[in-house]
Structure formats: structure tokens, C-alpha cells
Amino acid sequence: MQDSFIKAGVIGYPVKHSKSPLLHEHWITRHQKQGAYNAIEVPPEKLENMVQDLIDRGYAGFNITLPHKQTIMHLCTDIDDTARAVGAVNTVIIEDGRLYGRNTDVFGFLENIRAAHPDFAFTGIHALVLGAGGAARAVIYGLIDAGAKQITITNRTRAKADDIAASFADLAAQHDCRLSVLDWDDRDSGDAGAAPAETDLLVNTTSLGMTGKPSLSYDVNALPSSAMVCDIVYAPLYTDLLSDARARGLRITTGIGMLLHQAKPAFAAWFGVMPDVDDLLEQKILKA
Ligand SMILES: NC(=O)c1ccc[n+]([C@@H]2O[C@H](COP(=O)([O-])OP(=O)(O)OC[C@H]3O[C@@H](n4cnc5c(N)ncnc54)[C@H](OP(=O)(O)O)[C@@H]3O)[C@@H](O)[C@H]2O)c1
Missing domain, CATH: 3.40.50.10860 (Leucine Dehydrogenase, chain A, domain 1)
Structure with a gap:
């Protein structure tokens, strides 16, 4: 009782x-x-x-x-x-x-972006998700549920990205969302595939860039100027990825809000x- x-x-x-x-x-x-x-x-x-x-x-x-x-x-x-x-x-x-x-991680992820950028609409977007661990599953589920039209997943261990894409295939199909997997080496290469150049939202869900971990190498110039960059790593608050994106004039969302909103x-x-x-x-x- x-x-x-x-x-x-x-x-x-x-x-x-x-x-x-x-x-x-x-x-x-x-x-x-x-x-x-x-x-x-x-x-x-x-x-x-x-x-x-x-x-x-x-x-x-x-x-x-x-x-x-x-x-x-x-x-x-x-x-x-x-x-x-x-x-x-x-x-x-x-x-x-x-x-x-x-x-509640899914709620936290979506709510964080909505709170930071109330005008950002998830419906119909192309998202590029870096990583295929536990947090990526919450992010990808959230993006499908919120109406993303295309989600590209890229991960160092490609098999894990393939597994996530397979496990969300039915859900994505029900929501008219296309899931695809990009080789990790092509994550910021405009030549290798259309994904980076067509991205509306880039989300880092890897632990790269976190204090004490290796840094994330990502060339934000591969993204269009309209893209938003979200890093769910929040220590440091402004990861190199976010600092680079901000320096290029892209919209950014830090990761601390996901923790708070969830x-x-x-x-x-x-x-x-x-x-x-x-x-x-x-x-x-x-x-x-
Ligand atoms: N803001 C929040 O509320 C919130 C919530 C959850 C998680 N997070 C943060 O999100 C991050 C990931 O959490 P998680 O639970 O998903 O961890 P996880 O399940 O262990 O996944 C780690 C991910 O990082 C990748 N990775 C690790 N080291 C790498 C390297 N050297 N090169 C390339 N990729 C590498 C892994 O790739 P492989 O598959 O190839 O190993 C995997 O995709 C952590 O930093 C965590 O603090 C934040």
C-alpha cells in the first residue's frame, strides 16, 4: 500500500x-x-x-x-x-x-527538440542517425512516430545498424517511412550517397564526443544549410559536432534537454x- x-x-x-x-x-x-x-x-x-x-x-x-x-x-x-x-x-x-x-527516452528526445525549436516539424523530414546502440533505438522510434519520411542509420558496426533497420521495418512501413543504412565511412561524404546532402536533421547517438571518449569526426559541410544538428551527448554540453554546426550557422539542439524531459x-x-x-x-x- x-x-x-x-x-x-x-x-x-x-x-x-x-x-x-x-x-x-x-x-x-x-x-x-x-x-x-x-x-x-x-x-x-x-x-x-x-x-x-x-x-x-x-x-x-x-x-x-x-x-x-x-x-x-x-x-x-x-x-x-x-x-x-x-x-x-x-x-x-x-x-x-x-x-x-x-x-520515456523517446518522449525526452522529441520534446527536447520541440522545446528548443518550436517551429521545427518532424513530419516529412529526412533524418540521419549516427549510432545504433540503445539510445539510437529510442531516437529512431521517435522519428518514425513523429512522421519522418526517411531515416538513414550509420554505425561503426554496420551489422547493428542493419539489425535496427530490420527490427523497425514493419513500423516504418506502417508510417510510410523509409529506413536505410549507410556505411560509417560515408557518414559525411556527399559523393557516396544522397543522405548527408539531403538531411533535415542529423542526430548523434554515439558516445563519441563525450568527455573521456574519442571525438566524433564529422564534416558538417556535408549537410545543407537548412539542417538541424542534435547531439544527445550532454557532457560537454557543446560537443565539437555542435560547435562546428553552430559555426557553420546551422540550428543545433544540445543533449541535456533529453535527459530532463524524459x-x-x-x-x-x-x-x-x-x-x-x-x-x-x-x-x-x-x-x-
Ligand atoms: N541525453 C540523454 O538523455 C541521453 C540518453 C541516452 C544516452 N545518451 C548518450 O548517448 C550515448 C550512447 O548511449 P547508448 O546507451 O546508445 O550507448 P551504447 O548502446 O553503448 O551505444 C554506443 C554507440 O556508440 C558507438 N561508438 C562507441 N565507440 C565508438 C567509436 N570509437 N567509433 C564509432 N562509434 C562508436 C557504438 O558503435 P558500435 O555499435 O560500433 O560499437 C554505438 O553505436 C552516450 O554518450 C550516452 O550518454 C544520452
């Missing part, structure tokens, strides 16, 4: 790095809610027992970070279409002792208020 003091948290292993407690505690204070949001370290072998403990302790739900985003699905009574298609649950709502699995539906489900993302929160999270 849940009491009036609302408990939520994030489970992971490790989990200390998570910015989610700071984010949700900010909104708990802002909305004067009686509640708490904790980081809970859950080793893989203890997942089932520790989740049962959260249920017994009356938790309203929890976020999930690595390495539990797939394994938690086995414990869920219900998984929504988005989480099923993306293949990962990052938010669980607990009701009557049952777990309801959701994926947390909103979870907070709303547990605490009953849809919170806002503002500059104060963004600065707080970036400084943490």
Missing part, C-alpha cells in the same frame, strides 16, 4: 553517477510534494528481491539505468508499446503490487504533477 509520503528512486549498478535524484528532488521541492527520490544500488543477482522490497515498502515506482533496462521487463505485468519497440524500460510505475514498464512523465505518474524544465534546473544538473 502507498502512503501519502511518495517514494520513488532509480535503480542501477552502479547508480551513484545518476543525476535523476537531483532532478526529481528539485521538482519535489518546487511542487511542495511530500516525498523522496533515492538512488538505489541493485546488483543484477538481487534485482527481483530488491524490486519486491520496493513494492513492499510502498514505492510509487522507479527509474531504471544500466544494467537493468532489459531484465526489468521480465518482472513487468505490462510494458507499453514504446518500451517494447525500443527494447528497454527506463521507468516503472507500481500499482497494486504490479509493475508497469514504460520508456524524467517528466515519470514524475507526473508518481507525484501527480507534470513538471517543467527550465534554465535553473538545466544549470543545476549541468553543474552537478
Whole structure:
């Protein structure tokens, strides 16, 4: 049974790095809610027992970070279409002792771009997605759902891009969206294919460019002057890709908003208020 003091948290292993407690505690204070949001370290072998403990302790739900985003699905009574298609649950709502699995990364990705560029329309666009990991699946699902007409995926390991394209083929066909795969070496070469030159939106979903990782080599001159460039890496906030795009006069979207916006539906489900993302929160999270 849940009491009036609302408990939520994030489970992971490790989990200390998570910015989610700071984010949700900010909104708990802002909305004067009686509640708490904790980081809970859950080793893989203890997942089932520790989740049962959260249920017994009356938790309203929890976020999930690595390495539990797939394994938690086995414990869920219900998984929504988005989480099923993306293949990962990052938010669980607990009701009557049952777990309801959701994926809010898709919402976070789309909402971030919409908030930064309210005039940007996804309908009919050509998107070029760099990367084919977990985050790419959420981005590609979001782009299909939002009405993209053509999505080109390119990844260092081409087989993973082929796998994603195959797994989203039916969904894309239902939405009249064409999926194709481009060799990683051709990602910014106008000669090798029409993809870069026709791109309305370029999204980096690789970990390249992140602090401590190798940099991403991408020639933004391959893109048309109308293109928007989005990097979901947010540390640093302005990656070399975004700095190059900005220097060329292209519109850009940083990655921090995806992290902030993806947390909103979870907070709303547990605490009953849809919170806002503002500059104060963004600065707080970036400084943490
Ligand atoms: N803003 C947000 O809210 C948000 C949300 C989720 C993720 N992210 C960020 O997105 C990034 C990817 O996350 P993920 O969960 O998708 O990770 P992931 O599943 O491990 O995928 C990593 C991706 O990066 C590529 N990559 C790694 N090293 C590379 C290299 N040296 N050269 C070329 N490609 C390389 C991988 O290519 P291969 O397949 O060839 O290995 C793969 O496509 C991370 O930086 C993460 O912090 C941000």
C-alpha cells in the first residue's frame, strides 16, 4: 500500500553517477510534494528481491539505468508499446503490487527538440542517425512516430545498424517511412550517397564526443544549410559536432534537454504533477 509520503528512486549498478535524484528532488521541492527520490544500488543477482522490497515498502515506482533496462521487463505485468519497440524500460510505475514498464527516452528526445525549436516539424523530414546502440533505438522510434519520411542509420558496426533497420521495418512501413543504412565511412561524404546532402536533421547517438571518449569526426559541410544538428551527448554540453554546426550557422539542439524531459512523465505518474524544465534546473544538473 502507498502512503501519502511518495517514494520513488532509480535503480542501477552502479547508480551513484545518476543525476535523476537531483532532478526529481528539485521538482519535489518546487511542487511542495511530500516525498523522496533515492538512488538505489541493485546488483543484477538481487534485482527481483530488491524490486519486491520496493513494492513492499510502498514505492510509487522507479527509474531504471544500466544494467537493468532489459531484465526489468521480465518482472513487468505490462510494458507499453514504446518500451517494447525500443527494447528497454527506463521507468516503472507500481500499482497494486504490479509493475508497469514504460520508456520515456523517446518522449525526452522529441520534446527536447520541440522545446528548443518550436517551429521545427518532424513530419516529412529526412533524418540521419549516427549510432545504433540503445539510445539510437529510442531516437529512431521517435522519428518514425513523429512522421519522418526517411531515416538513414550509420554505425561503426554496420551489422547493428542493419539489425535496427530490420527490427523497425514493419513500423516504418506502417508510417510510410523509409529506413536505410549507410556505411560509417560515408557518414559525411556527399559523393557516396544522397543522405548527408539531403538531411533535415542529423542526430548523434554515439558516445563519441563525450568527455573521456574519442571525438566524433564529422564534416558538417556535408549537410545543407537548412539542417538541424542534435547531439544527445550532454557532457560537454557543446560537443565539437555542435560547435562546428553552430559555426557553420546551422540550428543545433544540445543533449541535456533529453535527459530532463524524459524524467517528466515519470514524475507526473508518481507525484501527480507534470513538471517543467527550465534554465535553473538545466544549470543545476549541468553543474552537478
Ligand atoms: N541525453 C540523454 O538523455 C541521453 C540518453 C541516452 C544516452 N545518451 C548518450 O548517448 C550515448 C550512447 O548511449 P547508448 O546507451 O546508445 O550507448 P551504447 O548502446 O553503448 O551505444 C554506443 C554507440 O556508440 C558507438 N561508438 C562507441 N565507440 C565508438 C567509436 N570509437 N567509433 C564509432 N562509434 C562508436 C557504438 O558503435 P558500435 O555499435 O560500433 O560499437 C554505438 O553505436 C552516450 O554518450 C550516452 O550518454 C544520452
